[in-house]
Amino acid sequence: MDRQAVIRDAKHSAEAQQSSATSQYAIVTQDLNVWYGDFQALYDVTLNIKKDIITSLIGPSGCGKSTFLRSINRINERLSYVRIDGSITVYDHNIYGDHVELAQVRKQIGMVFQRPNPLPISIRDNVLFGLSIHSESRKKLPRNEVDDIVEQALQQVLLWHTVKDRLGRKATELSLEEQQKLCIARLLPIKPTILLMDEPCSALDAKGTEAVEELLWGLRGRYTIVIVTHNMAQARRASDECIFMLMGKVIEHTPTAEMFVTPAHKETADYIEGRYG
Amino acid sequence: MFAASGLNSRNNRRQALIRILFMLMTGLLILPVLIILTTLLYKGGPAISFEFLFGNPTNGMTEGGIFPALVGTIWLVAVALLFSVPLGVAAAIYLSEFAAENWFTRAINLAIINLAGVPSIVHALFGVGAFVLFMDFGTSILAASLTLAIMTLPVVIVATRESLQAVPYAFREACWNMGATRWQTIRRVVLPNAVSGILTGVILEVSRTAGETAPIMFTGAAFFLPFLPESVFDQTMAMSLHLFVISTQVPGVPDELPFGVALVLIAMVLIMNSFSIALRIYLRVNKKW
Ligand SMILES: Nc1ncnc2c1ncn2[C@@H]1O[C@H](COP(=O)(O)OP(=O)(O)OP(=O)(O)O)[C@@H](O)[C@H]1O
Ligand SMILES: [Mg+2]
Numbered sequence: 001m002d003r004q005a006v007i008r009d010a011k012h013s014a015e016a017q018q019s020s021a022t023s024q025y026a027i028v029t030q031d032l033n034v035w036y037g038d039f040q041a042l043y044d045v046t047l048n049i050k051k052d053i054i055t056s057l058i059g060p061s062g063c064g065k066s067t068f069l070r071s072i073n074r075i076n077e078r079l080s081y082v083r084i085d086g087s088i089t090v091y092d093h094n095i096y097g098d099h100v101e102l103a104q105v106r107k108q109i110g111m112v113f114q115r116p117n118p119l120p121i122s123i124r125d126n127v128l129f130g131l132s133i134h135s136e137s138r139k140k141l142p143r144n145e146v147d148d149i150v151e152q153a154l155q156q157v158l159l160w161h162t163v164k165d166r167l168g169r170k171a172t173e174l175s176l177e178e179q180q181k182l183c184i185a186r187l188l189p190i191k192p193t194i195l196l197m198d199e200p201c202s203a204l205d206a207k208g209t210e211a212v213e214e215l216l217w218g219l220r221g222r223y224t225i226v227i228v229t230h231n232m233a234q235a236r237r238a239s240d241e242c243i244f245m246l247m248g249k250v251i252e253h254t255p256t257a258e259m260f261v262t263p264a265h266k267e268t269a270d271y272i273e274g275r276y277g
Numbered sequence: 278m279f280a281a282s283g284l285n286s287r288n289n290r291r292q293a294l295i296r297i298l299f300m301l302m303t304g305l306l307i308l309p310v311l312i313i314l315t316t317l318l319y320k321g322g323p324a325i326s327f328e329f330l331f332g333n334p335t336n337g338m339t340e341g342g343i344f345p346a347l348v349g350t351i352w353l354v355a356v357a358l359l360f361s362v363p364l365g366v367a368a369a370i371y372l373s374e375f376a377a378e379n380w381f382t383r384a385i386n387l388a389i390i391n392l393a394g395v396p397s398i399v400h401a402l403f404g405v406g407a408f409v410l411f412m413d414f415g416t417s418i419l420a421a422s423l424t425l426a427i428m429t430l431p432v433v434i435v436a437t438r439e440s441l442q443a444v445p446y447a448f449r450e451a452c453w454n455m456g457a458t459r460w461q462t463i464r465r466v467v468l469p470n471a472v473s474g475i476l477t478g479v480i481l482e483v484s485r486t487a488g489e490t491a492p493i494m495f496t497g498a499a500f501f502l503p504f505l506p507e508s509v510f511d512q513t514m515a516m517s518l519h520l521f522v523i524s525t526q527v528p529g530v531p532d533e534l535p536f537g538v539a540l541v542l543i544a545m546v547l548i549m550n551s552f553s554i555a556l557r558i559y560l561r562v563n564k565k566w
Contacts, residue, residue: 073454110455129455130455
């Protein structure tokens with residue numbers, strides 16, 4: 001079937017997806033509605049996010065991008081007044097199902113935030129933190145294996161060469177750019193399949209932004225990456241597909257190149273050209 | 278162009294005046310402390326000797342040393358801590374890290390605040406009723422320490438909760454988002470960063486407990502008992518009560534004796550406080566965010 005049509009018309013694609021069972025999609029949401037108390041932040045969000053590519057999520061401030069991301073790894077429900085309805089399926093499993101263990105959801109779906117939030121422990125321990133909470137503490141890995149894990153994770157985020165001589169130093173002493181890279185690196189040892197990034201570069205300068213984008217391309221293909229950004233140039237440079245949201249609704253979901261050249265909706269065109277601010 | 282206007286100079290004068298005024302008030306605050314300390318040193322200093330610290334009171338407590346009271350106070354405080362620290366820290370962790378924000382939690386918090394405001398003599402009466410009589414511990418170190426523990430509990434809880442809450446929320450979120458349970462988060466990240474604050478709070482509390490008189494007077498402390506306690510079911514002398522007794526209840530006590538006792542009590546407290554400050558500095562050194 002025609003893949004572009006599937007992406008372009010989110011509503012229909014959901015039905016199509018159900019028929020073509022083994023999906024090419026990592027994240028499928030169906031009529032997702034989210035309320036903060038009485039305020040509805042997402043309206044009937046139906047999206048199919050493809051495996052192993054980078055999808056960017058753009059839209060004006062307050063349109064619900066973070067809400068969407070936070071629903072996917074179920075951190076929104078930490079707030080008692082949040083209500084969610086509709087379904088979210090990750091790799092064909094309903095993450096709001098009855099027998100879902102939150103720790104497993106969080107292990108599969110890593111999240112990176114706007115402000116780098118390394119833990120106040122050593123760089124090495126930051127990288128190993130996920131492992132230490134998801135493995136039985138009695139089963140100690142041999143030292144050289146652990147060293148390999150640390151090196152690999154830091155290599156993948158292009159941080160190894162700058163920190164390899166100070167792995168024992170506090171992570172909070174690193175520069176913001178390095179901290180953000182470390183926050184990505186510490187997700188990797190527990191082998192997530194999806195990485196959600198909520199404006200990961202907005203606390204960084206141009207050089208840092210470029211460095212993080214570079215590492216994202218390096219991770220592309222191994223992880224399904226969804227990145228929220230306010231930076232149009234970044235969405236354009238660093239993603240395969242692009243989703244445009246407005247006031248809690250999905251307006252458009254197309255390959256990035258297409259969205260930036262021939263947006264299908266007037267709102268999209270307006271936003272891309274900076275008329276929303 | 279940048280010269281002071283009339284308004285500027287008026288504002289500056291006003292600020293200078295206020296500054297001096299507040300400085301004087303701060304000075305007034307330190308004055309009593311200085312006077313107390315110098316008086317104690319001057320009048321009590323001559324009383325301090327090896328026999329004074331390590332001897333028994335003799336001759337109707339008008340001579341001799343304070344060793345049983347010194348040891349008794351250490352017993353009372355130590356046993357009280359044994360109860361109040363685990364209980365208080367656990368309660369604080371529950372309240373700060375687990376409890377949902379609802380009427381029940383608010384009620385507990387309110388109760389803690391009120392408990393902190395209960396006068397110590399009321400605690401003493403409660404201690405007599407609950408521990409000495411009802412639980413039948415008799416007048417003993419156990420009953421007195423439990424009374425002290427109840428009294429110090431709110432402070433331990435509040436100090437612990439404050440140090441827990443001083444740990445940035447972002448650290449907790451970072452852990453939870455990686456799939457850590459609340460307890461893993463507390464044990465691995467929150468507690469290690471809160472421990473210096475908790476310890477400081479506890480030690481400051483210890484020094485306050487050491488000086489309490491009312492709560493132990495009816496529950497476990499004895500006027501005169503020149504033996505060292507052997508178990509928590511014994512009665513014991515205590516510094517604070519001893520000071521009260523020799524200053525007001527016993528005739529013919531030489532002047533320097535009560536001052537000596539007070540000096541030792543203050544010294545214990547100061548040593549404890551300096552220890553707490555040193556600990557805080559030490560634990561602060563490798564903490565940065
Ligand atoms: N915890 C919350 N409680 C109540 N309302 C919230 C909460 N978080 C977000 N909202 C509201 O939900 C709407 C969507 O917020 P969200 O954070 O998802 O927007 P966003 O697209 O990520 O915006 P930004 O680009 O500024 O990050 C906003 O109107 C916001 O005010
Ligand atoms: Mg946001």
